[in-house]
Amino acid sequence: MRELARRIVAQFVVDRRVLALAFARMADGVGNSFLIIVIPLYVASDVVGGTTLGLEEAMIIGIILSLFGFLNSSFQPFTGRLSDRIGRRKPFILIGLGGLAATNLAYVFAESYLSLVFIRSLQGISVAFIVPASIALVNELATTHDRGGNMGVYNTFRLVGFGAGPVAAGAVVNLGPYGLPGGTIISGFDAAFYVAAITALLSYAMVTVLISDPDSTKANAGADLSISIRDRTGPNVLDPIFTLGVASLLMAAAIALFATIQPQVNGRLEQGSTWFGLQFAAFIIAQILLQTPIGRACDVFGRRPFIVGGMILLIPTTLVQGFVPSSEAMFLARLLQGIAGAMVFAPSLALAGDLAGEGESGSKLSVLTMAFGFGIAVGPLSSGALIGYGFYVPFVFGTVLAVFGSILVYTQIEETLETRTALPIVGGG
Structure with a gap:
């Protein structure tokens, strides 16, 4: 014991x-x-x-x-x-x-x-x-x-x-x-x-x-620092690190849609700026609370289940924001969206790190951080352009991105962690 x-x-x-x-x-x-x-x-x-x-x-x-x-x-x-x-x-x-x-x-x-x-x-x-x-x-x-x-x-x-x-x-x-x-x-x-x-x-x-x-x-x-788009060694069409980069961009864009439409959110929900601040912060709160425990858990149970599960959870938590009837419901939706983000981010970096060879970490992992940064920039621009067509339209667009990202990670990502060795049993090999 x-x-x-x-x-x-x-x-x-x-x-x-x-x-x-x-x-x-x-x-x-x-x-x-x-x-x-x-x-x-x-x-x-x-x-x-x-x-x-x-x-x-x-x-x-x-x-x-x-x-x-x-x-x-x-x-x-x-x-x-x-x-x-x-x-x-x-x-x-x-x-x-x-x-x-x-x-x-x-x-x-x-x-x-x-x-x-x-x-x-x-x-x-x-x-x-x-x-x-x-x-x-x-x-x-x-x-x-x-x-x-x-x-x-x-x-x-x-x-x-x-x-x-x-x-x-x-x-x-x-x-x-x-x-x-x-x-x-x-x-x-x-x-x-x-x-x-x-x-x-x-x-x-x-x-x-x-x-x-x-x-x-x-x-x-x-070392060889090339970034592949096609999977050269595995069974899939796309390189897994490239796939994670695309998924990170889509996830970040879906999350960041909320940032630039404060007047429309406040007007629809008949709320003040304090509520919007809380709703905006809900995503970060979930990230702070869950990044470490989810990171630890993916060391035991594997990376892929969390990445796939987080992308799937991103779908309803993004869509519902276009239809919620109250400030409290929007806060809950943003909190759940933060949980989805936490399920994807640390496990994705860990999986990419598993795949990166010696001396390749900077090149390989920068694919994910670069993609996430572009997504954070693209999201607000998208919502600003789409909000004029209806309050729900930016969130439907974000949902489509989340669906596409979910399909990508489900079909193109393989597990890198041997879960049976993550937490050895006493007396085991």
Whole structure:
């Protein structure tokens, strides 16, 4: 019994470097998500001005925010592949965090809309250095039987930071200006930018002191880094990592439909912005609560059941949002949609990590992170274009995406985990 208990406990052990990296990403997540709230307020203030090229203020805000996602996702395959070729992850994470700290501070000196566009673009490129290298490092520090749990822990802390940032950002801006020793006064906006820069520097310090690259990463640098679309070795038509990337894009787009239609949601449900905030947060709450336990569970029961089950659950939880009659029902639908997302995300990264060969983690896993980022960008654009045809139309569109994603993962994904060895029985082989 003692041996069995030891092996069960071992399922919940996390490499200290993974935990340190998770805390570092939580810190930079706080600072980065600060800007989601602060930048629209900053653009709408009298602090910045200049030419708008004939665009409305709302469009300028949309461009500034969306540039981050598109550039971040577009550059991830290149930075992931480069980190594989060099055989090091830590320098890429530090370059990204350094760039993030510098650009967060640069907002203090921005005086025009074009400067905001430029700074936000640089931030997207900076984060493109962080994401593939971080995910690859987590993958390389894990083993087949704890990879899902490690991915879950990493994503949980990252999401805690991302969820906490917007809550604190509004308070920091609204409580300004602040008086400092010596009579210096800083505005609420500047204080928010300083906080974002400090969190990035804190992450930089944590990675510098606590993170190191595994020896195997450098030893396997320069492996075959090609990304296949067709399945070259297995029984299916599509490569499983490519399939997971497509499914991640479809899932993210379906989830992100909700983000840009706040007026329509509030009007249909006769609710205020507080309810919308709770409904938006419900997805993140489910992710925070479930990423780690689902990651652990997929180390025991396999990756495929969770991925397929999550994509199937995404179908009704997306569709019902177009027809719910009350604020409470919308909150529940978003919560269940968050459960579906949690069932897909960590197991997908774990399955892709299982398939990635030595020295390929950056290239292979960046397919998923890039696709998810593009989905988050495509979703709001889709709902904005479709909402004029009827409130339910964007959600029907998202449901079609979820159906297609479910078919893909059900037919093209095979299990990678030998479940019978995930939790060995005492006395077993």
